[in-house]
Amino acid sequence: MIKLKCVAIDDEPLALDLIEEYISRFPYLQLVRSFEDAISGAEFLKSNPVDLLFVDINMPDITGIDLVRSLANKPIIIFTTAYKNFAFEGFELEALDYLLKPIDIARFTKAVEKALEFYNYKNNSSAEAAEESFYVYSEYRMVKINVxxxxxxxxxxxxxxxxxxxxxxxxxxxxxxxxxxxxxxxxxxxxxxxxxxxxxxxxxxxxxxxxxxxxxxxxxxxxxxxxxxxxxxxx
Structure with missing residues (x-):
């Protein structure tokens, strides 16, 4: 079975605990590390590539946007935020999705299912698969287009x-x-x-x-x- 290696970064302990608990419910997700400190998380990611990153946008030391921008090898990104009307400069980062806190399990499930589908898409190089669908970035998230x-x-x-x-x-x-x-x-x-x-x-x-x-x-x-x-x- 495919296992997506995950890292979660959030300066709010309760929010981080919830993400960790949600990740544990999915057999195709493997939590490698979690961090309340964004700078420590960024340092870990620079030398430890993972498949999927859950990262809060608003953190006191560095923002999730700046953290992702600093990574040479970017994993699949799912941003989390407590602000409904958020604004961020993440367009060029092409995040797969964003989750609004408090995150419910149904919305989390939709996001990680999309992550698994996108991972399989990126790692399937067959011409037939490429002709069936592709992804574009629209309204702050990656959208699958069926040809x-x-x-x-x-x-x-x-x-x-x-x-x-x-x-x-x-x-x-x-x-x-x-x-x-x-x-x-x-x-x-x-x-x-x-x-x-x-x-x-x-x-x-x-x-x-x-x-x-x-x-x-x-x-x-x-x-x-x-x-x-x-x-x-x-x-």
Whole structure:
């Protein structure tokens, strides 16, 4: 059985005790060490790589953000916080999730199940697995995107909106459309405009340089017209 090596860091003893107790309930989690002192925890992590780190954001000596930023080899990160309307500079750290104190077991379970899934994803190098899903950072956490659910991707300056079938709200992530296309199987996704990539299987009709899929009607860019004609012959 896979065991994720974990470290927990929190300056509040009761919060740390609760995380330790929760970790003990999951056979695929192994608590290596826990620390009430963030600086000691950071020093331990620099010479002892682990798979998963639970770390409080607000600590008196150094913040959880600064602690994570100092690590050369970053584990999977789950931040914890006592503040509902928190603000932190952790976007570039790509934390898997964050937990609001007091942490309940149901929410903890959801986070660690996601951690195990993400660990397996990172350690599975098969091309088939890579085509099935990928992860993006959105709204302070890593979000799994199932390739089969994508209808189209829309460029919004430095961001990409990923529109998923059956989901009223797209996933917004900091990424270029070119980078997004690299994550997708080339035979199943095509660029039709400088602002749009579509899933070929979701296309309902093509007419007058307009393409319909789901509830959306998208323009076909002039420079993409010949390319669309090429793959649309098999449509």
């Amino acid at each position: 089969a659910e994508i209808e189209y991707l829309e460029s919004m300056e430095d961001y990409v909106k990923i529109h998923l079938a059956g989901q009223p709200k797209p996933v917004l992530t900091l990424m270029s459309l070119k980078k997004a296309l690299e994550k997708l199987p080339a035979d199943k996704f095509k660029r039709i405009h400088r602002s749009y990539i579509i899933a070929v299987s979701k296309v309902r009709s093509i007419h007058n340089r307009k393409l319909k899929l789901g509830d959306a009607e998208l323009p076909i860019g002039e420079s993409y017209t010949e390319s669309v004609r090429g793959w649309a012959r098999n449509f």
